[in-house]
Amino acid sequence: MKLILFRLGLCITSDLTVFTAISFIVSITTVTPQLMLxxxxxxxxxxxxxxxxxxxxxxxTLGILVARVxxxxxxxxxxxxxxxxxxxxxxxxxxxxxxxxxxxxxxxxKSLNYFRLLWSIVQMLGRHAVLVQACIAALFTSSTFTSFxxxxxxxLAGKPYFYDPLTIGLxxxxxxxxxxxxxxxxxxxxxxxxxxxSVFVGLSCCLLGICLGTYLGTFTVAGPVLQAFLLxxxxxxxxxxxxxxxxxxxxxRRNGVNTAFMVATFCGxxxxxxxxxxxxxxxxxxxxxxxxxGFIGAAILAMLARGPWETKWVGxxxxxxxxxxxxxxxxxxxxxxxxxxxxxxxxxxxxAREKRFKTVVVEEGNGSALSENSEMDVExxxxxxxxxSGTDEIRPVKD
Numbered sequence: 318m319k320l321i322l323f324r325l326g327l328c329i330t331s332d333l334t335v336f337t338a339i340s341f342i343v344s345i346t347t348v349t350p351q352l353m354l355x356x357x358x359x360x361x362x363x364x365x366x367x368x369x370x371x372x373x374x375x376x377x378t379l380g381i382l383v384a385r386v387x388x389x390x391x392x393x394x395x396x397x398x399x400x401x402x403x404x405x406x407x408x409x410x411x412x413x414x415x416x417x418x419x420x421x422x423x424x425x426x427k428s429l430n431y432f433r434l435l436w437s438i439v440q441m442l443g444r445h446a447v448l449v450q451a452c453i454a455a456l457f458t459s460s461t462f463t464s465f466x467x468x469x470x471x472x473l474a475g476k477p478y479f480y481d482p483l484t485i486g487l488x489x490x491x492x493x494x495x496x497x498x499x500x501x502x503x504x505x506x507x508x509x510x511x512x513x514x515s516v517f518v519g520l521s522c523c524l525l526g527i528c529l530g531t532y533l534g535t536f537t538v539a540g541p542v543l544q545a546f547l548l549x550x551x552x553x554x555x556x557x558x559x560x561x562x563x564x565x566x567x568x569x570r571r572n573g574v575n576t577a578f579m580v581a582t583f584c585g586x587x588x589x590x591x592x593x594x595x596x597x598x599x600x601x602x603x604x605x606x607x608x609x610x611g612f613i614g615a616a617i618l619a620m621l622a623r624g625p626w627e628t629k630w631v632g633x634x635x636x637x638x639x640x641x642x643x644x645x646x647x648x649x650x651x652x653x654x655x656x657x658x659x660x661x662x663x664x665x666x667x668x669a670r671e672k673r674f675k676t677v678v679v680e681e682g683n684g685s686a687l688s689e690n691s692e693m694d695v696e697x698x699x700x701x702x703x704x705x706s707g708t709d710e711i712r713p714v715k716d
Contacts, residue, residue: 371503389486459585464593515558522551531606
């Protein structure tokens, strides 16, 4: 409800500073995707997790693309503020739907406070190489997404196209069409092979689309059209596959796993927007597109550095096969029961380390008191206790 009230402020304020501050608050308090995606990972069967995630991710990405189409269309016929009134109405609709249909889902980590939860996310990155690998790939892949959709407006508004804002906004429909193929691919491919294969397929589609759009886009609109389709499809395919892999590592802390992945994704989007704008201003469409080629190349290298069966940080030990060893699991390696057992083991180790730390602190805190008592015992001529006969006996100290 508080988020809805903030959106109301965006609709009525006329002060730029207030508008900017409210926009910032709205952005940092929008946590629905970070909660819904792990919930899907919990509720969906492991062997159908990729298909379920693909549907939700399609909705998330479609929202971004549909927003571009609607905003571009509406601003041609109604005042710009109407877009924010529409967003307010949609926010109320989401609230009502969640209230009516959201299942009651209990907390899985009641013993952890907020700051310990944040620290546990950092610890996850040190424990799981697959999570770090997925975050690196997500960072570079998402940077190409925002770079393309940001600079596409500059390309289509200038020569040789000179398209109006309405026509440019309708390009989002191409990305929407690509999103529709995501769940179909996830059900028939991602769920049947290890996620590594689908990540490579997705990144290859991204690379092909970026190359076509970059080096054909300056003289034919077919280039940006192909890039919009292949880039959106490839990014969704790679992200769904990576999520399917990382949700298997710690089933009790999927929110934390998803947070690490989403932070990397959002950082990539910021990098793509900033880099795309600056490079386009300096080197044009081909320059910004070539930077995206480099970004997607870095993502491919990150995936090549570690194979699907590798247990360490780098290498391809375990073979090159992309066939699942366990068809009932999401990543082809760990079953759900094994994943939960691993999570319990990690929790027990963490509690044991914490208990040892507290013991050491208590002993160090009592060290000075123990020393003082020992000195006092010597002054009084009292020696150690003896329990050889089953009773405590105090003997005088010999001179």
